[in-house]
Amino acid sequence: xxxxxxxxxxxxxxxxxxxxxxxxRNIGVxxxxxxxxxxxxxxxxxxxGRTHRLGxxxxxxxxxxxxxxxxxxGITITSAATSCMWRDHLVQIIDTPGHVDFTMExxxxxxxxxxxxxxxxxxxxxxPQSETVWRQAEKYGVPRIAxxxxxxxxxxxxxxxxxxxxDRLAATPxxxxxxxxxxxxxxxxxxxxxxxxxxxxxxESGVNFRIxxxxxxxxxxxxxxxxxxxxxxxxxxxxxxxxxxxxGEIEADKLISVLRRVTVTGQGVPVLCGSAFKxxxxxxxxxxIVDYLPSPIDVPPVQGAKPDSESVEARPPDDExxxxxxxxKVMTDPYMGQLSFCRVYSxxxxxxxxxxxxxxxRSERIGRLLRMHADKREEMxxxxxxxxxxxLGLSHTTTxxxxxxxxxxxxxxxxxFPEPVISVAVEPKTKADEERLGTSLGKLGAEDPSFxxxxxxxxxxxxxxxxxxxxxxxxxxxxxxEFKVEANVSNPRVSYRETSMGSAEVREKFVRQTGGRGQYxxxxxxxxSLPRGSGIVFEWAIVGGAIPKEYAKAVEKGVRQAADTGxxxxxxxxxxxxxxxxxSYHDVDSSEMAFSIAGSLAFQGAMRKAGLxxxxxxxxxxxxxxxxxxxxxMGDLPSRRGKISGMSRRAGAHVVSALVPLAEMFGxxxxxxxxxxxxxxxxxxxxxxxxxxxxxxxxxxxxxxVSGAKGVLVT
Numbered sequence: 001x002x003x004x005x006x007x008x009x010x011x012x013x014x015x016x017x018x019x020x021x022x023x024x025r026n027i028g029v030x031x032x033x034x035x036x037x038x039x040x041x042x043x044x045x046x047x048x049g050r051t052h053r054l055g056x057x058x059x060x061x062x063x064x065x066x067x068x069x070x071x072x073x074g075i076t077i078t079s080a081a082t083s084c085m086w087r088d089h090l091v092q093i094i095d096t097p098g099h100v101d102f103t104m105e106x107x108x109x110x111x112x113x114x115x116x117x118x119x120x121x122x123x124x125x126x127x128p129q130s131e132t133v134w135r136q137a138e139k140y141g142v143p144r145i146a147x148x149x150x151x152x153x154x155x156x157x158x159x160x161x162x163x164x165x166x167d168r169l170a171a172t173p174x175x176x177x178x179x180x181x182x183x184x185x186x187x188x189x190x191x192x193x194x195x196x197x198x199x200x201x202x203x204e205s206g207v208n209f210r211i212x213x214x215x216x217x218x219x220x221x222x223x224x225x226x227x228x229x230x231x232x233x234x235x236x237x238x239x240x241x242x243x244x245x246x247x248g249e250i251e252a253d254k255l256i257s258v259l260r261r262v263t264v265t266g267q268g269v270p271v272l273c274g275s276a277f278k279x280x281x282x283x284x285x286x287x288x289i290v291d292y293l294p295s296p297i298d299v300p301p302v303q304g305a306k307p308d309s310e311s312v313e314a315r316p317p318d319d320e321x322x323x324x325x326x327x328x329k330v331m332t333d334p335y336m337g338q339l340s341f342c343r344v345y346s347x348x349x350x351x352x353x354x355x356x357x358x359x360x361x362r363s364e365r366i367g368r369l370l371r372m373h374a375d376k377r378e379e380m381x382x383x384x385x386x387x388x389x390x391x392l393g394l395s396h397t398t399t400x401x402x403x404x405x406x407x408x409x410x411x412x413x414x415x416x417f418p419e420p421v422i423s424v425a426v427e428p429k430t431k432a433d434e435e436r437l438g439t440s441l442g443k444l445g446a447e448d449p450s451f452x453x454x455x456x457x458x459x460x461x462x463x464x465x466x467x468x469x470x471x472x473x474x475x476x477x478x479x480x481x482e483f484k485v486e487a488n489v490s491n492p493r494v495s496y497r498e499t500s501m502g503s504a505e506v507r508e509k510f511v512r513q514t515g516g517r518g519q520y521x522x523x524x525x526x527x528x529s530l531p532r533g534s535g536i537v538f539e540w541a542i543v544g545g546a547i548p549k550e551y552a553k554a555v556e557k558g559v560r561q562a563a564d565t566g567x568x569x570x571x572x573x574x575x576x577x578x579x580x581x582x583x584s585y586h587d588v589d590s591s592e593m594a595f596s597i598a599g600s601l602a603f604q605g606a607m608r609k610a611g612l613x614x615x616x617x618x619x620x621x622x623x624x625x626x627x628x629x630x631x632x633x634m635g636d637l638p639s640r641r642g643k644i645s646g647m648s649r650r651a652g653a654h655v656v657s658a659l660v661p662l663a664e665m666f667g668x669x670x671x672x673x674x675x676x677x678x679x680x681x682x683x684x685x686x687x688x689x690x691x692x693x694x695x696x697x698x699x700x701x702x703x704x705x706v707s708g709a710k711g712v713l714v715t
Contacts, residue, residue, distance in 0.1 A: 021297050024089070026343070030137070031133065042276075047206075103129075104467070123157075147285055151274060195214060239258070307411055331390075342390070354406060371387075422467070425490040426462050452464075465495060472492065494617060498615070507583070517588060521597060537578065559578050559603045618686075621682055626653050628679075632675045
């Protein structure tokens, strides 16, 4: 049983009690940017007594947004962990970012969570990033409840948002609450499960509310919605169906039990409502987290591979089973060193004990154990099954690594990270900055696997690559503030790619004869195109010993090096299957180097024969614009090579959806504000890669040459 302990520091209420596994909720709060995730989390901490004041995002006092960059911009940049108690349950929370540039923070958090709260704006509804995080939760099978926030805002429409959850997210919304009023008349909520209403007193804190009967003016709508809830549950549960058909009264406890099972199995999504900023509905949301979301024992046991074996083993969530955990986040503390955030799936781990980093085959010693409360820390002596904690002292561990008992290792599924889509060159201003730059970039890369650093072989420049302009802007700002590195940064560069739409087969020999031992490698390989996002897939298909299997890794190394360098215009080659089908070797002259070079030459020749094209990242954007400026927006997007894919209305404004190349989106925020007098807004996320037009590709080849520049400068 996990034990919570700590000290009362900076207004943080200490907790020290043992919690049974069935009373633990490991949840994430996820949503589109500005839907109110962090404000919702702040209210949860206040009402559970974890903090003693209401933190606000807009004035920089939110506990969970502790980074200076978050406080200045009023957005969440990095996922922050905390924990609190509600109804004798331990609720461990990860507050995630909503901006598309930081989607990987959501991804790696959802990988280790048992449940999630999807927060939706009652005005904006299901927005683009809402869909992205919902798909991420679907990918990991994370049960969810929905919280329709901002019911006090002008244009709030609860039932419209419920419809969008059904239509856009392909989910089954189960309305368990209705708002009592909306916009400035929003005064409380109707509980359709317990058939009661909560009306909030007009004080600032929202602590005081009264439970009253369902008001007469709302009863017809409430009855209709409750019947809809019962009908939906009757389709999923035989007992509910029997009671519903007989017209009998169904007890609230029975409904809660069925709702919980339906939520845990992913068959439905309970929908709640409120206003985090106006302090209404948060206690009911906490009840929903406890009532409907799973504990560690309600979800399937984690599975992993036995090292050096094909067998798969399940680790039940139990303190008596061997220790296993997944490191899902690494953070560098300027005073303490590297903090490794870990979800403990099984067993017990104590300070000072040795664990095995299974993927790397290295032992690590747990220096200190910490429970995190945003940027504050509480010392622990041990962590048990179900805990989310931070380890101090792991020098060889990074994001996605599995930690396990040395006597009983198991390798859990890691976390996949997408390729960056935008790059900048960074140059230190002084010699002292140059010495610090490499170390600082290494620490940032360890924290954020969606951030990559490389050296351009042609120019010698250090190239930083990330998921968007804001992502790189934050990283550069951190270099200056945290690591005290002064640097000059170039304009952003788009990460283009090369591929082929066809297939080809080529045989290449690499033969060098000298006075002594020569070099001999002979490789025949086939290439064929794969779907977008497949990367380079290598297959060794030689039978009969034409080439010894010992040279397979050398050939693959040559192929991948050629793919990384690029062929047509110096951009990495992606989405190709490479199959080695034949070749020959020499008993004396063959070597790994010779086969690596032969593999590289054969791959380059096959790709040229198959026909190369250049791919560019394309963004899915949504522009919310008033009627007066719709024509300006509709005219501007095609000029940016955009393809308008749809239009709709939302809260009195038009929503224009389009696909636009990333290269055309730099500076769009400023242009949009200028052309609409600041009244329009837009969101953007990666939609995928598409082929560049032939005329533009030819121009890019002429500008970059084939020598290997890996990005096109955007001016």
